[in-house]
Amino acid sequence: MIKSEEYDVLVIGGGISGAEASINLANQGFKVLIVEKDLSVGGKMIHLSKVFPTLDCSACITTPKISQTARHPNITIYTYSQVNDIEKKSEHNFQAIVTRYPRYVKEEDCTGCQICEEKCPVVVNDQYQYDLVGRKAVYVPFSIANPRVAAIDIENCSFCGACEKACPSEAIDFSQEKIDIQINVKSVVIATGFRLFDPLLIPRYGFGKYKNVITAMQMERQLVPTRPFNHVLRPKDGKMPDKIAYVLCAGSRDETIGNPICSQVCCMYSVKQAQLLMGALPLADITIYYLNIRSFGKGFNEFYQQAKDMGVNFIKGKIGKITETDNGNLLLRYEDIIEGVVKEAKHDLVVLSVGILANQGISSMFKDTLELDPFNYIKQSDELANPAKTTIRGVYVAGTASGPMDIPDSILSAGAASAEIAGYLRLRR
Amino acid sequence: MGKTIDIIKQKRKVSESVKQNIKDFNAMKKKILATMEIEHKSIPQIAEELQLPLDVVTYHLMTLQKFGFIEVSELDDMDEYYFYNLKK
Known part of the structure; x- marks a missing residue:
């Protein structure tokens, strides 16, 4: 039987916009679920060197915010997961399926020691270094990843078992399978960023x-x-x-x-x-x-x-x-x-x-029609007065999912989205 | 808890490309590390010695550096190329 969970808000995407919107909402007492498709939250910003025009360290801004998100009692994060079949049942009542893909590593047990990496014989391109060097088939995505937990690239695994043998905390688990969870929420934020x-x-x-x-x-x-x-x-x-x-x-x-x-x-x-x-x-x-x-x-x-x-x-x-x-x-x-x-x-x-460019496949997550603009970004139904509103009432957009913008504007956009959601959710209270 | 590797082995087979990839990387690793046994080397020196494309040597050498097999030595006289040596 499929497991079921309830939250106030589903935030799709764990980049800087998703994190900002989540913290704002969680601080107001709303229960938030962040679903991130990657192995770590932090989006693209966590991989940048400095930000313009201040030349502040990008990771130094991102990591405390991401860390705050991960430790917040009102926020749950599912990494390496995807949302599908979002359906608006009624006002303040959305249902969705979240698929959690297996990392083949028990998140709660992995200490991020990287001993498994030393033992792994497979080397493939490191996508987090944009293919400039290699990485192992079992790997911690990058040094400031959150969660700092290893994952196994099963398509490139040689199934030698060396990682499992070497892991001091017995965190490797090849028996993991993908899990579908039914999520019931009152509102949805699209913070899926760009490509x-x-x-x-x-x-x-x-x-x-x-x-x-x-x-x-x-x-x-x-x-x-x-x-x-x-x-x-x-x-x-x-x-x-x-x-x-x-x-x-x-x-x-x-x-x-x-x-x-x-x-x-x-x-x-x-x-x-x-x-x-x-x-x-x-x-x-x-x-x-x-x-x-x-x-x-x-x-x-x-x-x-x-x-x-x-x-x-x-x-x-x-x-x-x-x-x-x-x-x-x-x-x-x-x-x-x-x-x-x-x-x-x-x-x-x-x-x-x-x-x-706009990320593809966002509108297909929804059973209702989520309209896109001519450039495939999420259409803002009331761009000037309510910039976070989409064409589905109760679904909001934050950051570059609505169009190209820089980091400060993304954070502002996420702030606007969280304010609009809080207003929407309070209509029900 | 028993070893879970046997569970996945029953479900999946190792692809030929993964097997080949392991062989290729190990061969390259052995060759590159061998060139630096006596003295430090730059990427063009290694590429010339092994008769390999420069970009292939760069990729593998940087990967070996990341994995801790190699360390950076010094810049050449023209300030163009770094020398690399085996990590002691």
Whole structure:
């Protein structure tokens, strides 16, 4: 028989928006369930180096909030789980099925000691380091993961049993199976975040073909203390780069790849990375190729000016093609928009400032019709007065699930969502 | 509690790609570590010695560093490449 649980609010997604909305609601006495599809909560923000424009440590902001979420008596978190079949039975009465996938590790027993990792013979790409290095088939996702508990990648497991033999707390459990739980809640928050544009869809940029063409998220990982390499290095040959190019609007503002809108964050995260790189590689030349610099937020324009003052080179140019030349260096053919001529420039590392896209499959979680906007983000039914409202009464949206936005705006959006939900739930009390 | 590995073994078989992957990584690990037995080496030096693509050596060397087999030594005279040696 299927197990049944009751909460006031179901929060789908355990990133920064989901955590913010959950804490706000839990502090008001509401019982919250967070369902996160990944092995850890923290979303994308927990993997970033610094935030713009303050250059505060991203993990230092995320981890206390995530930790507060995990320890809150009114919050339950299910990681590595998915929500399906959300059905509105009546007002303040939603039913859903949450599927908890097996980690093959008992969460309550694992101490995160990583002895199992040492014993595991299998090495596959580490998705949390964006494939720049390998990881074991049994692994703690990343050092500041929450919960800091191992999981077994069963598709890549060799079933040698070494992890089970080595585990000092007998936490490995290959008998685990997926469990479906019926959830009854009064309201739902969609905080499912975004996905990054896949630059393989623009073959002329050479991503995947040329190893020294990387994404901004791969550069982000190179800039954090838990970096995949010992320094900022080229993935092709481990050389310290000294002429780095950023290509802005890679997968944004481009009708040809189906994403005509601005991703809102790429200009500023590129400017941020350029500043951080000037600290990590003081002798490096950094050039940012842009269409327009959109420095619209508080302190953004000053941040952009600061990068210019530090020596970052800005070229208003559209990249036509990237080709590899000698020693893994890259030749960028671009249109200089100011001069109106086609030029070429050599760089030894190219970073694609990839855009953000709507996550897919959110509306199919609902049995009722959850409307999307033309860009597949969750449609806000009353964007100005009640920005968290969706087309289903009682279902709210927080953060980038409703459209591209930066971290402060995501947190504000989550605050708005929690306030609207609290109002909705109090109608019943 | 008995070993649960036998339970999963009855349900699933190890894929050929996983078996091959283990063989490939172990072979690469042995080769790369062997190049550094006498003195520290840079990635291009290892790639040349083993006649392997640079990116393949970089990936495996960085993975071995992550797993604690290798440590960073010093930068070369041109400030371009790091040398790596076996972890003592």
